[in-house]
Amino acid sequence: MYIRELHHRTARRLGSVLAAAVCAAGPITVCGPAIAQPPPPTITPFATPVTDTCPHRDRPPAAIDTSEVPAPGEPTPTALPVPDSPIGGKRLGECGVVLPTGAPAVPPDISATAWMVSDLDTGAVVAAKDPHGRYRPASTIKVLLATIALRTLDLDTVVVGTQADADVEGTRVGIGPGGRYSNRQLLHALVMASGNDAAHAIAAQLGGDEATVAKMNSLAQSLYARDTRAATPSGLDGPGMSTSAYDLSLLFREAMSIPLFAEMIGTEQFDFPGFPADPRIPGDQDHPGFPIANDNGLLYNYPGALGGKTGFTDDARQTFVAAAERNGRRLAVTLLQADVLPIRPWEQAARLLDYGFALGPSAKVGDIPGDEAESASTAPELAGPPENAIAYSAQPRTESRYDELWMTLMVGGLILVPILLVGTWHVRTRRR
Incomplete structure (x- = not known):
């Protein structure tokens, strides 16, 4: 009988522990008054960054690390000048x-x-x-x-x-x-x-x-x-x-x-x-x-x-x-x-x-x-x-212009030389 009572007490204690665990997991009516739970965290929906006020007109956003810290003895670069009129229109x-x-x-x-x-x-x-x-x-x-x-x-x-x-x-x-x-x-x-x-x-x-x-x-x-x-x-x-x-x-x-x-x-x-x-x-x-x-x-x-x-x-x-x-x-x-x-x-x-x-x-x-x-x-x-x-960037275009000029001179030379030779022959013929 003692053993049976011990089993009952153990069962009751185990039941109490399980019930407490279940109640702790969430507000269930059988556990008595519901326990208030903290509200879920607010998730901010995605939004494209707004730039309407020109926040980065002069320089990029602030760095989050030390990668842009100048080496000892080196000056901090100033912001690049902003053109008076925007390039491109x-x-x-x-x-x-x-x-x-x-x-x-x-x-x-x-x-x-x-x-x-x-x-x-x-x-x-x-x-x-x-x-x-x-x-x-x-x-x-x-x-x-x-x-x-x-x-x-x-x-x-x-x-x-x-x-x-x-x-x-x-x-x-x-x-x-x-x-x-x-x-x-x-x-x-x-x-x-x-x-x-x-x-x-x-x-x-x-x-x-x-x-x-x-x-x-x-x-x-x-x-x-x-x-x-x-x-x-x-x-x-x-x-x-x-x-x-x-x-x-x-x-x-x-x-x-x-x-x-x-x-x-x-x-x-x-x-x-x-x-x-x-x-x-x-x-x-x-x-x-x-x-x-x-x-x-x-x-x-x-x-x-x-x-x-x-x-x-x-x-x-x-x-x-x-x-x-x-x-x-x-x-x-x-x-x-x-x-x-x-x-x-x-x-x-x-x-x-x-x-x-x-x-x-x-x-x-x-x-x-x-x-x-x-x-x-x-x-x-x-x-x-x-x-x-x-x-x-101008090098290929410049070379192209030189090539065109050189080709023009070569073609012109090929045309001009025969003309000069013929002219010289005519002059010599007249002299003879």
């Missing part, structure tokens, strides 16, 4: 969403703080948001480095990888000390896989990081990219780093005028060399070559995608520039300070491209300066590049 001085008259609302779910859609061939700006607002470019600035490298370096030249290449900060494609890499391979790694080690190896051939950054800034200024200042060759954040949706679109358009750049950003996979074993590491073996893949999601998922460039740093957030073709029309899209929510940057770019293609070729709110951009509102606003700006 009056409407591009607006800071909110800039649309053609009568255009429908832009697609939802665009988290980019600034963006722009432009015609890659005519230079027409189709639509934009805070086009001249200043933000950080992250690795999209590699477009500028690639432009200089493609016009300066011998692509067949082979360089040997260094430990400094391998130790560079950020995204690396996998350069190893002692590896042998052609500039063509390095450029594929730069634009396809955003290799900062490839950027370091390329910059070393252009005179080092400091000299390369100077060349990048000179080219940007010569192209009237007045919101752009590179601080590193790779796009890692640094003191004074800046660009805008307008400038990045301009720089991308310039790069796309180089056929090899367009080919590289549209390449899905590329074989990259390995490197030998490090004799300092016991047991280390040779590292074989490996394929690298393009990191641009738009290239794989958007019909007509031509390729582009991705970027990310903690301060810049997600950045993106790309292009696509539809029915013979090529549009470029740029995103700055975007996020992966509510959709990924390449998906945001896809929606904006769809929007731009739907507007049609006559839609325009401004221009990107160039041979094809003949807007009367654009030309008077270009004050010209600084005196020390090296017009790298």
